[in-house]
Amino acid sequence: MAIVLTNGEYYITVSSTGKIGKTTNIEEAQTFYSCNVAMKKVFKAPGKCKGYYPYDTEDTEWNKPKEKQKRKKYSTEVRRMIYNNADGRCQLCGRKIMFTDASMDHIIPLALGGEDCESNLQLACKVCNGAKDFYLPDEFQDRVFDTFCFQMEKKHG
Ligand SMILES: [Zn+2]
Structure with a gap:
């Protein structure tokens, strides 16, 4: 397992002196043994690690974009x-x-x-x-109803 800290754009690097930096190159990213260890780093430097989350570089499931599921024809x-x-x-x-x-x-x-x-x-x-x-069917009905009411309210005050 290789956990890195990323915000989706940059990766956290840690120098030999413990200085925190960031890089776009995943090869340079600091790896951690576990999510917990990675999160400890975040808690120690909340300013520099704001918005960063642990990411497992070896878990291919995480890498698959969810929306790009192929739909049957x-x-x-x-x-x-x-x-x-x-x-x-x-x-x-x-x-x-x-x-x-x-x-x-x-x-x-x-x-x-x-x-x-x-x-x-x-x-x-x-x-x-x-x-x-x-949306699920019920949620969708609620949403349509809300949209209808909202638009009517805007139109007629
Ligand atoms: Zn329709």
């Missing part, structure tokens, strides 16, 4: 079936949409651990789909 037949089941209506706002404008929405967003399979798909227009990406 669904065949035209599957898309057509979901479209027909929904009667061509966005399952979020109820608008009729063209098949070519329809997008497949994950009922439980992938970012929240939803499965990338047909049973987790529903028809949604692109606007709704984009807006809902990081």
Whole structure:
């Protein structure tokens, strides 16, 4: 295990005399045995280490950007079936949409651990789909309701 301290841009270096610096080169970064040891350094020099957090350079899971999960491509037949089941209506706002404008929405967003399979798909227009990406269905309804109320309030005082 090799823990370094980073703020996502710089890495903390510690010289032989104990002086704290920073570098963009991970090769020069000070490595620690564990997160605890790294955090002790942060607590000792809170000013210089502000915003820095321990990062395990050997844990490849940490290095994978979470949003870049590959999404499955669904065949035209599957898309057509979901479209027909929904009667061509966005399952979020109820608008009729063209098949070519329809997008497949994950009922439980992938970012929240939803499965990338047909049973987790529903028809949604692109606007709704984009807006809902990081919400669960209930949260999304709340959010839409809040947005509606907020906009009405702004308009009519
Ligand atoms: Zn919609």
